[in-house]
Amino acid sequence: MTVDRHALQRVLDGRWAQVRNEIRAQMDELAFNPDPDLTTEEYRALTTENLKLLASTGRPRQGFDPAYGGGGDVGGVVTAFAMLGFGDLSLLVKAGVQWGLFGGAVQVLGTKHHHDAYLRQIMDGELLGCFAMTETGHGSDVQHLRTTATYDPETREFVVHTPDPGARKDYIGNAARDGRMAVVFAQLVTQGRSHGVHALLVPIRDEDGNPMPGVTIGDCGHKAGLNGVDNGRLTFDHVRVPREALLNRFGDVSEDGTYTSSIANETRRFFTMLGTLVRGRISVAGGACTATQKALALAIRYGAIRRQFADPATGEEVVVLDYLVHQRKLLPALATTYALHFAQADLVSDMHDLQTPGAEGDEWRQRELETRAAGIKAVATWHATATIQTCREACGGAGYLSANLLPALKADTDVFTTFEGDNTVLLQLVAKTLLSDYGRRVARLSPVGKAKFAADLVADAVVERTGARALLRRGDVTDREYQRWLLVERERHLLANAAQRMRKALAPGADQFGIFNGAQDHLIAAARAHVDRIVFDSFAAAVDRTTDAGVRDLLAEVLRLYALTVIENDRAFFIEHSYLTPGRAKTVTQAVNALCGRLRPHARTLVDGFGIPERWLECPLLEGEKEQPAAPPAPSQDDEPSDLASVG
């Protein structure tokens, strides 16, 4: 199997290859590895400079409405954003706050008035802003934020107010230093009635950078990472903004205070607003993917030159990536990274088709996109945290030095698992959507269909109890169809069982919280199983559409390892529910080991395929690539015979 790394890169680059290549060229200008000894203030200033430089490339415009000079290329801008993950992640996050969250909210929650007034300045980075949703007391449960925006018909103004310390806006990017304006999420109150959370544009600093009257700005200070981003806190003391400050696409207040909305149900309205902001979540997943790729490129290339311990037969020191346990640490993670890359690319592509200005809206597709975005964000960011950690450890002491780039990757991406939606909460959302879709499907069945459905559940339980299922469907665990069957069945099984458990909550007087809580781990497992399966499907589709035979064969092997990794990690489930016999489960582990060995010679090609500009990987860790000394150890004069195997 010979594989051309450029052909592989083209497959990975996919639909926005052009954008990726432009960013690769532009990043060369932006390039910097911030000195880790910068103070927080110096690093923030540097990041702001880089943000302006980025604005001057015109790249951020590409995501906005062409009517205001934007490029309308939603998918391209999200792809470009993710590419910043190869560089400094503070810049990535600061750009995400400015153009994704702040600019994105103005674009999708605002109307012509707001677009006319602000979009151009936002695109060009002249007006820096914040996305002030999270409060100290409410991070995940944002429907219950406590900041209020009360309409005063006398003056035709909204009064934005922080009623208690828990309602303080917290962890807000761009707040501590640079932001002039904030999109503030608050409970909208008019004519004595609350209409749920809405967003308003509130100036927070004047021209000279001083806080506006009534606005108190705090600083979150030093963080575990991302110290180029100025996270801060905002407190409002009866701050007045004009009626037009309301981003009024989904709900408006007339001059006399009458509230109107195209969406009558308050909860549905709120989640529709949130849904339009899905781009942020997709962008975080993209950043997590590229950061993971960079960490793997470093660790795998180092593993291919680092030698330790001699082969007793040759006396020559062994390259550490030739050790099975080292392969086991890195190659399944690499396979999963490939799988997530393609799943993320599909997500971006579908979002582009759905959100491109002028595209036809479709509630079902939007809902599916949001669910998928939530699931992939959770899985991709946890994968990033775990994999970057593994890469650091795989590089030993060298991986701990800031000069070798891994420490910043680790520290900066750490918060990805809890921002833009806490991962556990996101997976719960995914489970909730899956369950209600499931419920609707069942509800639509005819009476006969319902009876058959119930009978099938009983039969399923029987076949599981007797262990017959695993005998009914035999297969080779390395076979793609068999692998998919396992992933599909796991998803179906967990979902059906979760639905049965949650059904009890409908009984009169049921302890709803108790039932939900007792099944919470089960719900999360169902959501994960769903995400694993859709990620598999994205990857499989990518393999099938690959025309270069060498690349296709290699990707098929990587897909195989990805699926085996998922199955191996949860093989207890498959045995417990009789999808695998204990004997066949053991072959999974053997197959993973064998595949690691088969992919080892392609490890370098696989990380080269990510197309990370070489300049962004330059560090002392990889200096050895230039020399590659054979480095045979001085053999001891009288080595003890190894007593490793002295049995019997």
Added chain:
Amino acid sequence: MTVDRHALQRVLDGRWAQVRNEIRAQMDELAFNPDPDLTTEEYRALTTENLKLLASTGRPRQGFDPAYGGGGDVGGVVTAFAMLGFGDLSLLVKAGVQWGLFGGAVQVLGTKHHHDAYLRQIMDGELLGCFAMTETGHGSDVQHLRTTATYDPETREFVVHTPDPGARKDYIGNAARDGRMAVVFAQLVTQGRSHGVHALLVPIRDEDGNPMPGVTIGDCGHKAGLNGVDNGRLTFDHVRVPREALLNRFGDVSEDGTYTSSIANETRRFFTMLGTLVRGRISVAGGACTATQKALALAIRYGAIRRQFADPATGEEVVVLDYLVHQRKLLPALATTYALHFAQADLVSDMHDLQTPGAEGDEWRQRELETRAAGIKAVATWHATATIQTCREACGGAGYLSANLLPALKADTDVFTTFEGDNTVLLQLVAKTLLSDYGRRVARLSPVGKAKFAADLVADAVVERTGARALLRRGDVTDREYQRWLLVERERHLLANAAQRMRKALAPGADQFGIFNGAQDHLIAAARAHVDRIVFDSFAAAVDRTTDAGVRDLLAEVLRLYALTVIENDRAFFIEHSYLTPGRAKTVTQAVNALCGRLRPHARTLVDGFGIPERWLECPLLEGEKEQPAAPPAPSQDDEPSDLASVG
């Protein structure tokens, strides 16, 4: 079950309760949370100041030989060292370098001459030094270091030399800024023959702090964490030191260049030298344990006050630690932390009894101690990394702020998994020792015994294949004896199988490396299973010797959760090898959930039991403990009915 936290703390404090209490008092004086915005140089200077302050308490003396004014309390000083893990970990590591590694090497590898000349200055922190073992090219395989120390009988000196860039001493604590002297490990050459690695005392800086002639000192620069420690690099260009610089307890060179040693075999001699340094490894495990305890105290106390999402029945927001998935994140980790605490305490206690000056040496006990230290170090440091990460995530955005202490805990302990022995390499060492002990046991059997042994292996395979084993031994997965049976059988099984596989390497012409490498993951699994079992035994013994009934009952529940956690994580193994039926395996997960619920009310008591001085936990994260607002959310006016359970 009512439990007195002080009674619980007394059980955890154990044999060195007195020392722990003294340190708790002393730490109040030392107390500081370094400003995260200090430059590397400022932080190093501060840590050096703190080191001197620590020396002035006289505490570090306690570990040294009473003949030189030390306290001879080996266990006490290691306990005290670990307590520093509640504070700033840079100070912990710097103290470990100075007194554990540098001072420890002089004490155990040197002889009277070295003790007379240096011990007092080292104890008092007047002479700061380095432990220069690791080289750029050799970290794990330290037997093949390449620095040389060649004896010159003409001048009666050793010539210490770095022959190539890979032989540079790297990551050496105290080297970049403070160290005046280094214990340098080098291949000893005399009369044209190499005798393997030995240690020599080499001055690296003069009185004014300038490098000595021939010594080049580099700086490792900024790291992921531990930036108060000045890690650096040492290169020697034919540096001459007197013959007496050799730490000559295990090997010496006479004036004429004749080499003598009480241990003829070079490999055995080297590992004997290394073995005396076991204290460092034990100390790292201790630091990992206390750091984990601190992280759990923060996350569990925050989880007990942080509210998010309302209970639909009451409308009141739920404390996040009441959610099953939150308990699942923190409580099994807490149980494992308890288990490791007791295993570590036993390790320290046994080391004390073995190493106290004047104690009778015993090769077998020393070897068992080294093996146990290696295993517990690996398991405890991986547990620390994973648990502190989980704690950070469990605190959301607040956990990412440096002010809330978790970022430093995470960053500082990260390197623990790879320093003082890479964890994977350490577990391999454990496996190797277990295998050779196993081989010796089998070899000692009579011919009849050997035949029976072989027959048992065959019977074992049959009983596994038929699945009969799980039916032969039924039990309740929450029963301690049954849990122990599972842990013991797993260890036995993995070891026996590993031995069978490695036996093939003895065949003539066998591909030794291939056989070893193919079984490497199996060997690591066997080592882990061994460590899990001995940790269980330590914890169980601690439960049994507890006299306070309330504390004992609570600890028994925690032990139960620890065992269940181990079994749950590896339940695929137990089913695959027919130790559990699939049906009984499912009850493991149910039992973990049930135990989490039962331990929830005791979570605060359990973290209070660690006895972490309150002052060291003070941070904004826990400020809410003072207020505890009820915080009911504003209910939406027209919430959609949940369609979570709308099945059928």
